[in-house]
Amino acid sequence: MKFSESAASHPPDYLKKENENLRRQLEDLKTRYDLLKAESAVTNRTSREKQRKDKILENEQRLQAIFDHAAIGVLEADIEDRFIVVNNRVCEILGYSREELLAKKISDITAPEDLPKSTEMNAKLHAGEFDIFAYEKRYLTREGKRIWVYVTVSAIRDPQGKFSRAIGTVENISERKQAEIKLRESEERFSTIFQAMPIGISLISLSNGIIYDVNQTWLDLTGFSTKEEVVGKNSRELGLIPDADQFNHIIKEFQLSGNVRNAETSFISKEKTEHIVSLNLDMIQIKGEKYVFYTITDITDIKQSEAKIQELLRISERRTAELHAVIESMPDAVYIGTENGITQCNSRALEMLGAGSLEDLQYRIGELGNKFNIRWPDSNLPLSEEELQFTRALKGETVIEEVLGTNVHTGKDIYIRSANAPIIVKGEIMGAVAINSDITERKKIENEALARATEIEAILSCIADGVIVYDRKGRIVRSNSAVDEILPYSESEKDLTLPERVSRGHGLCTEDGRPLEPEEMPAYRAATHAETIKNNVLLIQGRPEPRWISVSAAPLFVCGKHTGGVVSMSDITQRRQALAALSESEEKFRSLFEHITEGVALHEVIYENGIPVNYKLIDSNPAFKEYTGIEVNKTNGALATELYGTEKLPYLKEYAEVAEVRKPYHFEAFFPEINRNFIINVISPKKGQFATVYEDITEQKRIEQEIKQKNEELTRFIYTVSHDLKSPLVTIQAFTSYLKEDIENGDKAAQQKDINYIQNAAGKMGRLLDELLELSRIGRKEKTKTEVPLKKVVQSAIDLVAGRIDKSKIRIKITGPPVMMYGHADRFVQLFQNLIDNAAKFMGEQQKPVIEIGSFVDEEKNNAVVMYVRDNGSGIDPRYGHKIFGLFEKLDNNTEGTGIGLALVQRIAEIHGGKVWFVSEGNDLGTTFYFTLEGTRIIKYN
């Protein structure tokens, strides 16, 4: 019997054996069957043969049963690998029915991946290479599932040895296979790990210290090449353990606790090098035997590294200390930290922000920003966490910016120049460093300088004067905008030096119009010769109209060096024009001042301790002189007290008030010296000064007076009429009644008396009315005035009163120089008539009545001609004298007359611009009536 190789080598032994047994049995049976069949064919006819037949049948049946119910699949295939016989088990395994299987070939149910091998094996079997083979393969079940089977196939040959049939046994080894695979995998895994672990592993028997197994790493570690060198030997034997005590110690520990962790010890490798290792010991059991499972890690390198690290740490510490010292010594604040806070800073850093210690800075960067009130300088807005320079440095940015912060200790604001950079180690940002300088002072100075410069700029740009700064050559360095309006240079001209500009005809001239030489120009003189010029008036011709400017120039010295000059100019054209206009205006007013009829005087109030005590005359016009008699030129500046010769100045209070309050004031005044009335208007042209304007209102006053008088007269007239006319009426009425009575009574005497009364009264009324009319006529519709000699008038008057004169035997005397009167002759006559009549009436008891009529020149009355009518009669009681001129006034009712006479006289005198008065001592001492009339003069004979 030839076994295929696979059969020999693949399956495990017991399976092999069983298979062989079965196969042998089958073979046996098959042979026997064949034999029997052959035998039966020969010996079929006898009953012994029948018994043998029955036996055969029985065996057949037994065979069949075995065949059918074997736990193993049995099949038979023909030369074409088609299934001839299959038992139930085969059907079961494959999931086909017998009918289905019998229609199939081996190849149909073989998995495609195993088909090549299957076909090959079967072919070889057919060929006779071997008679039996066994192998594992995969079948495809009816459902298409793959199952592992162990197939043993043997060939049945004919006596010639030619292949006839194949018999196979099929065993479902799926589960076994899976288990096998898993085990193999596990084993592989374990093996890999075992071998490949960077940790040395050894398994050593607990009882005797014999090495059971080691992995590759262990070998590498210890320097042995192969497992065989060490397996079965003792570690001590191998010379691995240098320090027995240490090792025993470890073993003891192991025995106590059942395991050991990270025990450090050393061993000697095969090459006699010492290694420091870390051991872990565990207990495992294999097949009932206890082993110590060692894991060994060579920590020689690590130990060396550790030493190195220690060294590095020491260096690092020293470096850190150095760094710290450097940071500490810096004048600026230095911070080192991460987003979680400041990890390091120098004392200057603490000081700058008023923090007490590093703990005060142990906040997240964003919070620190808030704590120290970090803000943008321009807007004063706080920085957000993202904006903080430190945060940005932490993100990798290098930032140098200026911010505002608050020192929480002093509460003061500080300007900080913050330079921040990330700390990058090996390409990674480990943190950030900030170096902050306190630039508050610098900023203050900067700001002041800026403010100063801005101020100057602002001043220059807003002043109306043009300002130009020149260098020493006369080129314009800078100028303000006002210059362009005054000196309209074009842009190109500005770059020229002065001489160049001049040669182009800049149009600058002296005040009179002579063009300026370059050396004369104020700018040149200041810029080149360091001269200072003040208020030089220059004329700019053309451009487009002539303009006057006032130029001042000064040299410019910067740090002691003469760098050029500064020129300022203002356009005084308008001012000049204004001045001219003012001058003209003044002319006008001065002219007015000089020529007006109103007197004007300008005064200034003199104060003493704030109280006005005097005023002085500043100016006055001719009219003023006329009114007051004060010389204009002589008296300007004179004090009022001197001028008017009085300590107590009239109206001082009122004048001062006007000068103070500047509200006009006016009042009336009468100057007896010149006999004129004025309204004095007081105004104040300027505080502390007042001007008095004298308005002559004498005429006005006179007219007013006249009107007033006339009104009074009229009123008086009316009253008088109502009274004095009424009076006689009353009488008439009364006596008419009485008359009636008396007529009834027949009282003739009484009747006569009554009638007398009536008549008298009526007569009186009549006379009154006549004289009133006469009075009213005076002054109305008069004929023109003429000259008439006094003598003539008197004569006419005397004639009219002749009756009374003769009756009373009055002597008339006419004395005095010849006088020429001027006016209305008949009025004059009336006047004299009344006076003479009065004189005659009031002779009283005078036995030698004389009436004297005369005239003389009164020096005291400005050489006016005074006329008089004098009597030596009863005189006028001085007590009542003042009444006599009143209308209807009679001092004595017993005398005749209406009482109008003297009123008439007065009226006549008035309309002739004259006055009437009387002098009387009373008591029979006579009376003299005096009167003046305008235009009366002494007749001068040549």
Add this chain to the structure above:
Amino acid sequence: MEAGEPLIILFIEDDPAHAEIALRNFKKNRMVNRIIHLWDGQQALDYLFRQGAYTDPESSPVPHLILLDLRLPKVDGLEVLERIRAIDCLKQIPAVILTTSEAEVDISRAYDLNVNSYLVKPIDFSKFSKLIETFGFYWMVWNKYPACNEK
């Protein structure tokens, strides 16, 4: 004033006709009185001040009532009034003005000077009579006078 004692009226009037009228009326009404008639303001003052011709109290007794015209020669009626109102013993004497003047200014001035009454002579005679009659009745019968001291 005692009952039965004649009322003394000082009557100052410059117009004879008017004086006549007034006196006649007084007489007609038979009022028991004594009327002293003066012609001008000066006389009135002399009388009241017991000067000049009027020093004798017998012939020049202090009047109970002064009846006064305004338009008087020498011294005006209002001036008389003013003068007597300035004197203690004289200012008590009631003064009545009887005048033709209706001028407001006169009336005003008169009352300023504390005149007791102001009467205007009507032109109508019957009215005038009535005036005097009423005047008489009022002042002589109804009105009460202060006790005058003989001074």
